[in-house]
Amino acid sequence: MTYIRPKFRHPGLPKNELGYTLAQYEGALSTLCAGCGHDSISAGIIQAAFDLNIQPHKLAKLSGIGCSSKTPTYFLSNSHGFNSVHGRMPSVATGANLANRDLTYFGVSGDGDTASIGMGQFVHVIRRNLNMTYIVMNNGCYGLTKGQDSATADAGSKNKSGHVNLFESIDLASLAIELGASFVAQSFSGDKEQLVPLIREAMKHPGFAFINVISPCVTFNNNVGSTKSYDYVREHIEGTGTKDFVPMMKEITTKYAEGTVQGVKMHDGSDLQLHKLANEWNPEDRISAINAVKTASAKHEILTGLLFIDRNTKDLHHLIQTAETPLNQLGENVLCPGNEVLKDINAGLR
Amino acid sequence: MSSTSHSKINDFVVRFANVNGTGSASANFLFTKSVFRMGIPVTPKNIFPSNIQGLPTWYEVRISEKGYLGRREGVDLMVAMNPQSMEGDVAIVKTGGYFLYDSTKPLHANYIRDDINYLGIPLMEMCNREYTDPRQRQLFKNIIYVGALSALFEIEFAVLEKLIAEQFPGKEQLIPPNIKALKMGVDYVQANFKFPLDIRVERRDLVKDAIMIDGNSACGLGAVYAGATVAAWYPITPSTSVVEAFSDYAAEYRTDKETGKRNVAIVQAEDELAAIGMVIGANWNGARSFTATSGPGVSLMNEFLGLAYFAEIPAVLIDVQRTGPSTGMPTRTQQSDVLEAAYASHGDTKHVLLFPSTPKECFEMTADAFDLAEELQTPVIVMTDLDLGMNDHVSPPLEWDDKRVYKRGKVLTAEDLDKMQRFGRYLDVDNDGITYRTYPGTHPTKGSFFTRGTSRDEYAAYTEDGGAYHRNMDRLIKKWNTAKNMVHAPQLYQEKSTRSTGVVFFGTSQYAAEEAIELLKAEGIEMDALRIKSFPFNQTVVDFVNDHEHVFVIEQNRDAQMRSLMMIEFSANPAKLVSVLNYDGMPITADNILKQVSQKLLLSQEKTTA
Numbered sequence: 040m041t042y043i044r045p046k047f048r049h050p051g052l053p054k055n056e057l058g059y060t061l062a063q064y065e066g067a068l069s070t071l072c073a074g075c076g077h078d079s080i081s082a083g084i085i086q087a088a089f090d091l092n093i094q095p096h097k098l099a100k101l102s103g104i105g106c107s108s109k110t111p112t113y114f115l116s117n118s119h120g121f122n123s124v125h126g127r128m129p130s131v132a133t134g135a136n137l138a139n140r141d142l143t144y145f146g147v148s149g150d151g152d153t154a155s156i157g158m159g160q161f162v163h164v165i166r167r168n169l170n171m172t173y174i175v176m177n178n179g180c181y182g183l184t185k186g187q188d189s190a191t192a193d194a195g196s197k198n199k200s201g202h203v204n205l206f207e208s209i210d211l212a213s214l215a216i217e218l219g220a221s222f223v224a225q226s227f228s229g230d231k232e233q234l235v236p237l238i239r240e241a242m243k244h245p246g247f248a249f250i251n252v253i254s255p256c257v258t259f260n261n262n263v264g265s266t267k268s269y270d271y272v273r274e275h276i277e278g279t280g281t282k283d284f285v286p287m288m289k290e291i292t293t294k295y296a297e298g299t300v301q302g303v304k305m306h307d308g309s310d311l312q313l314h315k316l317a318n319e320w321n322p323e324d325r326i327s328a329i330n331a332v333k334t335a336s337a338k339h340e341i342l343t344g345l346l347f348i349d350r351n352t353k354d355l356h357h358l359i360q361t362a363e364t365p366l367n368q369l370g371e372n373v374l375c376p377g378n379e380v381l382k383d384i385n386a387g388l389r
Numbered sequence: 390m391s392s393t394s395h396s397k398i399n400d401f402v403v404r405f406a407n408v409n410g411t412g413s414a415s416a417n418f419l420f421t422k423s424v425f426r427m428g429i430p431v432t433p434k435n436i437f438p439s440n441i442q443g444l445p446t447w448y449e450v451r452i453s454e455k456g457y458l459g460r461r462e463g464v465d466l467m468v469a470m471n472p473q474s475m476e477g478d479v480a481i482v483k484t485g486g487y488f489l490y491d492s493t494k495p496l497h498a499n500y501i502r503d504d505i506n507y508l509g510i511p512l513m514e515m516c517n518r519e520y521t522d523p524r525q526r527q528l529f530k531n532i533i534y535v536g537a538l539s540a541l542f543e544i545e546f547a548v549l550e551k552l553i554a555e556q557f558p559g560k561e562q563l564i565p566p567n568i569k570a571l572k573m574g575v576d577y578v579q580a581n582f583k584f585p586l587d588i589r590v591e592r593r594d595l596v597k598d599a600i601m602i603d604g605n606s607a608c609g610l611g612a613v614y615a616g617a618t619v620a621a622w623y624p625i626t627p628s629t630s631v632v633e634a635f636s637d638y639a640a641e642y643r644t645d646k647e648t649g650k651r652n653v654a655i656v657q658a659e660d661e662l663a664a665i666g667m668v669i670g671a672n673w674n675g676a677r678s679f680t681a682t683s684g685p686g687v688s689l690m691n692e693f694l695g696l697a698y699f700a701e702i703p704a705v706l707i708d709v710q711r712t713g714p715s716t717g718m719p720t721r722t723q724q725s726d727v728l729e730a731a732y733a734s735h736g737d738t739k740h741v742l743l744f745p746s747t748p749k750e751c752f753e754m755t756a757d758a759f760d761l762a763e764e765l766q767t768p769v770i771v772m773t774d775l776d777l778g779m780n781d782h783v784s785p786p787l788e789w790d791d792k793r794v795y796k797r798g799k800v801l802t803a804e805d806l807d808k809m810q811r812f813g814r815y816l817d818v819d820n821d822g823i824t825y826r827t828y829p830g831t832h833p834t835k836g837s838f839f840t841r842g843t844s845r846d847e848y849a850a851y852t853e854d855g856g857a858y859h860r861n862m863d864r865l866i867k868k869w870n871t872a873k874n875m876v877h878a879p880q881l882y883q884e885k886s887t888r889s890t891g892v893v894f895f896g897t898s899q900y901a902a903e904e905a906i907e908l909l910k911a912e913g914i915e916m917d918a919l920r921i922k923s924f925p926f927n928q929t930v931v932d933f934v935n936d937h938e939h940v941f942v943i944e945q946n947r948d949a950q951m952r953s954l955m956m957i958e959f960s961a962n963p964a965k966l967v968s969v970l971n972y973d974g975m976p977i978t979a980d981n982i983l984k985q986v987s988q989k990l991l992l993s994q995e996k997t998t999a
């Protein structure tokens with residue numbers, strides 16, 4: 040089936056600083072199931088890129104394999120995209136980023152793609168603090184292969200076919216904090232107000248930024264008994280009282296009551312506003328953040344918002360001291376030592 | 390000392406039997422280098438265990454005035470420093486040969502043969518007398534036997550002195566004790582043996598401007614010269630030293646001395662899957678990137694290699710082959726990844742392979758691999774092996790043409806895109822199967838496309854249309870055929886085929902094959918020869934096989950993989966392809982080839998006369 044999106048756009052549509060409309064950040068029409076959480080996240084990505092005045096061609100979007108990993112086709116059609124192999128997007132993103140440090144790297148993965156087949160690469164891309172945004176569209180199941188349990192499905196959670204998961208789930212957010220990720224957030228595909236600012240902050244973050252987004256699979260895992268269904272997630276987010284714990288640009292903090300917002304100066308000069316409801320932990324302290332996530336999950340609550348941030352982080356390029364000029368822009372004049380040097384090398388080998 | 394009948398000047402084999410981790414490597418290399426400096430072609434082979442300390446290790450040096458650089462069977466002089474392996478070490482000395490051992494303790498009666506000569510030097514006793522530090526005793530013992538050998542073989546002492554001086558720049562205090570140890574060896578020989586031996590070294594001027602280098606260093610250097618900026622790898626013998634060499638040369642030639650900033654990024658990945666993934670990501674984004682691995686790593690990289698083939702992304706992979714299957718003999722050599730590399734990954738997939746034979750070719754082919762990968766937008770695998778990669782080889786000096794421009798292939802710029810109606814990433818504009826690509830970030834509105842391992846149409850849009858898929862697969866074959874004339878042509882050993890029998894070989898079999906061909910020629914058996922340098926095969930290879938009645942295919946694996954490849958790719962007649970195989974983990978020897986070829990020639994003669 041081919042979908043054709045009507046080309047006509049109202050001339051009066053709002054434009055961002057680059058003069059682009061929101062439509063210029065869209066992609067092809069989605070072929071996911073109607074109501075799939077992943078589509079809402081794509082919409083959030085489009086909005087965040089628009090808000091941040093990102094030049095679409097200066098962003099590279101990468102993914103693995105899965106329904107979630109298909110989404111890069113559905114946003115930013117003027118960006119180069121790379122739908123790699125199952126669970127291996129982090130390595131492709133690493134190579135791409137090393138080749139050109141000047142682009143923005145945006146990775147999308149699923150819970151199967153990340154927490155099972157791709158766990159090794161996920162762990163190591165965090166260790167290396169690659170400067171990228173990494174979103175897991177987490178539905179607790181393998182959507183594309185028709186609903187098998189994933190490693191993030193909670194023990195006791197029941198899927199559509201009535202099967203109950205026996206195994207402990209992997210909590211990607213606390214794992215990421217533990218592994219040293221410099222930005223870790225958690226959100227819900229149904230909460231655009233929280234999700235969009237989180238994506239914006241993630242894209243601005245000068246290191247590895249991870250967002251675990253609960254994103255219900257309406258076709259295989261949205262039933263009663265599932266802990267990744269719309270209903271379950273809505274109820275359990277509200278329960279934590281930390282739903283509002285979002286970082287955001289100053290101008291939209293007005294929605295929050297006076298005195299409940301804590302400002303954090305970011306490197307680009309903007310203010311990151313943290314909602315004071317998060318008083319129970321310090322999001323700049325790794326141990327405190329892990330504690331908060333663990334405490335919430337012990338109470339069957341899903342803690343959302345920005346969980347942890349290290350603003351002084353040093354990304355991979357800083358660690359390995361790559362030149363400022365992107366490596367892919369260097370030519371033989373800089374890279375090749377030439378024949379005179381080779382003669383010296385030869386001389387040393389006689 | 391019993392009398393000997395052979396007298397061999399500049400033509401013999403010395404083998405050192407040592408214990409791994411005792412510092413023998415540098416002493417043994419000192420010996421090799423001294424022969425090289427005497428102007429004589431020399432070939433050392435490290436025969437080492439997969440172990441860091443304690444197991445037996447051997448170092449075999451062939452000295453050949455005729456310039457035969459392959460291994461030769463049989464040992465003329467054994468330096469037996471390892472009691473663990475002594476029984477076998479005694480056994481392989483040729484009749485009339487020599488057995489040099491530490492005579493501090495008497496030699497066990499089991500090790501006495503009456504057809505060889507014994508050279509006992511009380512090395513341990515001499516060291517204990519001279520040194521107090523146990524490590525020094527160990528290290529200088531090695532230097533003493535090198536001194537002894539120099540006297541026995543009449544290697545000029547000045548040559549050794551110079552080598553020692555060069556070995557310790559800035560650590561001049563280390564020079565005198567080493568010289569002293571060498572002298573102790575010389576003095577002992579002079580006082581106790583008849584010297585020089587009948588096997589000995591005479592100065593020649595045969596090595597000219599040749600260098601001594603291992604293939605892995607040459608590959609690493611080739612990558613530096615070719616402009617590789619991203620290297621990702623996972624340690625595995627025997628490929629590790631490729632990236633180590635790259636890293637060392639990059640530290641020297643790619644680092645801004647003031648800021649410490651580097652025009653290179655080297656990542657030790659978490660596994661080979663990640664290594665090749667990074668290489669593909671970097672190449673996709675317009676940087677030249679490579680990885681090096683060995684068989685087990687290639688196995689892991691299969692899925693990604695298929696992606697790079699199908700999505701048409703350049704990648705350079707250096708496969709330093711070792712003995713498989715599985716972990717096999719990880720520190721022994723083999724040419725057994727030929728089929729695995731040629732068809733790595735599921736589906737109809739094939740890859741460009743290059744087969745270097747010498748360090749010079751390692752350097753050149755690694756550099757060429759980057760051009761080919763980018764021109765063809767596909768993985769290129771450099772098929773070297775442990776023997777080539779980890780042993781030092783006498784090689785012509787490396788050369789670089791300063792006028793050489795990197796061939797980056799069909800890449801569109803923003804200006805190109807502005808002039809275009811519509812960009813089709815997989816549109817065969819030039820009718821050679823090779824399409825145009827763009828790097829991310831090139832143009833605000835034109836030229837972006839989606840890279841994927843799933844089927845797509847000419848404009849990179851996802852499709853499950855059988856027709857579009859079919860067209861794409863056929864175009865990939867068109868590209869493959871284009872590649873046949875871009876990859877390295879084979880080396881022909883004669884202008885045109887004149888004889889009924891041909892020999893085909895590749896990679897490190899070259900040394901032994903050339904020697905065997907010469908020896909056969911001396912016996913009146915002449916054969917045409919061809920060395921394969923690349924895959925896909927170009928027409929010359931096909932013609933050579935078709936033009937000969939019988940073709941010996943020499944290779945270092947059990948399953949005659951190159952022979953299969955010829956059968957698969959151009960329907961070569963299996964009946965005429967006669968395999969000459971070697972798969973004991975040791976580099977193939979001329980003797981071995983001679984034996985197998987003569988046997989088979991004899992058989993075919995019997996058949997025709999019967």
Ligand SMILES: Cc1ncc(C[n+]2csc(CCOP(=O)(O)OP(=O)(O)O)c2C)c(N)n1
Binds near residue numbers: 150152176182
């Ligand atoms: C090597 C390999 N094994 C298996 C598959 C089949 N496969 C495709 S998607 C998928 C699971 C995807 O699950 P997830 O990442 O959670 O994405 P979702 O579809 O749920 O968004 C699997 C197992 C594959 N593509 N590659």
Ligand code: SF4
Binds near residue numbers: 071182258
């Ligand atoms: S199967 Fe599930 S995850 Fe996949 S598109 Fe449908 S709803 Fe979304």
Ligand SMILES: [Mg+2]
Binds near residue numbers: 182
């Ligand atoms: Mg999933």
